[in-house]
Amino acid sequence: LRSSRKVVVISGAGISANAGFPTFQQIRKSKQTSFDRSLYSSPVEATQFHSTVCSMFAHTKSDSCQPTPFHKAMATLAHEHRLPLHITQNIDCVEQRLPDLDAKTIRLHGRVDQMRCQKCNWVGVFQPRLFQGAKLPNCPRCVERNQARASQGKRILSLGKLRPDVLLYGEPHPDDTGILQTIQSGLETGPDLVLVVGTTLKVPGSLSIATNFCRATQSRGGVAVWISKEEPLSRVRHLFDYVVRGDCDDLACKYLSYPTSQASAYMAR
Helix, strand or coil: CCCCCCEEEEECHHHHHHHCCCCHHHHHHCCCCCCEHHHHHCHHHHHHHHHHHHHHHHHHHCCCCCCCHHHHHHHHHHHCCCCCEEEECCCCCHHHHCHHHHCCEEECCEEEEEEEECCCCCEEECCHHHHCCCCCCECHHHHHHHHHHHHCCCCCCCCCEEEEEECCECCCCCCHHHHHHHHHHHHHCCCCEEEEECCCCCCHHHHHHHHHHHHHHHHCCCEEEEEECCCCCCCCHHHCCEEEECCHHHHHHHHCCCCHHHHHHHHCC
16 A cells, blocks of 8 residues: 555445434435435435435534545645545535545545536536425526526426435436546556455445556556455456455554544544
8 A cells, every 4th residue: 555656445424424424324224315216206215315414514514524534644645746646426525625645536325515507517516405305496507597597488398306416226416427537547547556445345336446546557457456344246356466454544544644533533423
């Protein structure tokens, strides 16, 4: 890890657990929300989903939400120009507190600090007050366009609705093309180390990305490493040269010079 020059990290909810965010498995087990694309067919599920996103957004903006030792380790690599890409399934946006890391991060499943129009794709800063129930607010850009059309004597169009900019299971990403281009560029940088951290790789899209990076890296003599408290599923074990069982923050403290006392402080929260 210390000697690698081009490190790509593919991360999941496990890297943010010590920052106070639940994993998706924990959310689903608690029945707070399913994160399934069908949830908007049920007012109860839609309300629960909005409540979960509002809660995560509030934590993201609070002083208690601080980057973990592993986030800081990635930021160090980014600052040293050794992290060409961080691909995350997380929506918590912890990386924003670390500009060097944020600049190298692409978010596969959206982000809790934004809301997006489902018609015109307008994006704005998330406003919790607009999502206190199941009802979706109107898109301000669509409203503005209709006002302009009305003043010109044109017919009024249907208004787009805003949603939290969080991808639900089974939905395509609104910026699929841009993400694919960034991933392809990441593959072309020729990483010599791939870290898959804090994820089970159960989501097909993430599994495909991890597979491509592991194989491309190994074909150039590089190494692929699994880091998690859990063993990898048998169907993905063959992708990795090494499996490291444990807390990724412990690893950051041990190998990237973050003091153990700092890790303990995060884990006590």
